Structure formats: structure tokens, C-alpha cells
Amino acid sequence: MMKKNKGQKLWKKAKNIIPGGSMLFSKKSELHLPEKWPCYYSKSSGYHVWDLDNNKYIDMMFMVGTNILGYCNNEVDNAVRKAVSNGIMTSFNCFEEVKLAEKLISIHPWSDMARF
DSSP states (O other): OOOOOOOHHHHHHHHSSSGGGGGSSGGGGTTOTTTTOOOOOEEEEEEEEEEOOOOOEEEESSSSSSTTTOOHHHHHHHHHHHHHHOOOOOOOOOOOHHHHHHHHHHOOOTOSSSOO
């Protein structure tokens, strides 16, 4: 049985201080299960998420939630840590952008350019 929904209480507060309650329209609880949607997470791992009441869910949302590799993927997390330690968001472009564009174009032969 699910515990009391702390997320709904926080959601009501958020709607008074954040227009629409969330920075993303797709994360509005009213779009899913009004008055019941957990709204906020406390942790995530693999394809699971836990709400503020520590209820565990399988995240099956339409790519608003889990990504193709899941949450807390060690290989991805380590690569991100390495990138952050090398510095991010400079006034120069990162070379990986070109590599990613080449990869996307190679797997989508109908495309000759990429923008992300």
C-alpha cells in the first residue's frame, strides 16, 4: 500500500511559486493522475524511481523519465564526471559535438546535417 503523498503536498506549494508548477509542461501531475501522481523523486537507479515517500516505481514514461541506459549507469556517470572535471560550458565549442553529429548522420542516411 502506498504511503501518504508528500509529492502532492509539495506540488501544491510549487504551483503557487512556479508558473504551471514545473519548468516542463510534460511533468505536470494534472496530465497523468491528478491528486495521486507522486510528482517528485528522491532517488533513481536503473529503471526505478522512488518518490518522496520512498515508494518504488518502474519508470515507464515516454522518455520524460528514464533514458535508454537507465539511471545511475556507472559507465555513463563516470564519463560525465570526467567531462565535468575537464571543464564544461566554455566559450569554445567542444570537439565531441562534431563527433556526435557525424555519428548521427551515419546512422540516419537521409540526413546530411545534425543539430541538437
